[in-house]
Amino acid sequence: MNLESPKVNVKKSSQEVFDFLSDVKNFEALMPENISKFEVLENDKFLFALKGMPEIVLEKKEAIAPNKVVLGAAGGKLDFSLEGNISEVDETSSEVQLKFTGDFNPMMAMMIKGPISKFIETLATSVPNAI
Template sequence: MNLESPKVSVGKSPEDIFIFLEDVKNFESLMPENISKFEVLSDDTFIFALSGMPEITLKKKEVVPPNKIVFGAAGGKIDFSLIGHITEKDENSSEVKLEFLGDFNPMMAMMIKKPISKFIETLATSIPKAV
């Protein structure tokens, strides 16, 4: 399953956005209102839970400054990635798009498609206000 957030314009350089996203504690400010848990486990790992959903642990897997950052599932039964793509528009503005990649059976994909789409859209649209 491949889901993408809308592209979001941010009045910052790709470097500024990348530095913000690379610091896992900043993800707390991007989370939706229905977050029930957020905890930084290490410099590259955090755990969060949304109301009514299981806890998810994300670990930084790959960094390509200043254009790409990849977080992946750390443990658990489901393997997926959350990828941040940062594109420079000009020296003081950028576009950010989040991509969710996961390999799920059709039943699971059908159940989680809408909540995951809404989640990555919320993360992406929160970036301009948080950076």
């Protein structure tokens, strides 16, 4: 399953956005209102839970300054990644788009497609206000 958030304009340089997304503790500021738990486990790993959903542990898998930050599932039963792509518009603004990629059976994919789409859209649209 591949899902993409809308592209979001951020009035910060691509390096500033990259630095923000590279620090996993900043993801707490991007989470939707229905978050029930957020905990930084290590420098590059955090746990979060949304109300009514199981806890998910994400860790930073790759960071290519200033254009890409990739988070992936850290253990657990589901294998997926969340990729933040940052493109420079000019020296003081950039665009961010999140891409979710996961390998799920068709039944699971059908159940989670809506909530995951809404989740990555919320994360992306929160970036301009969080930085």
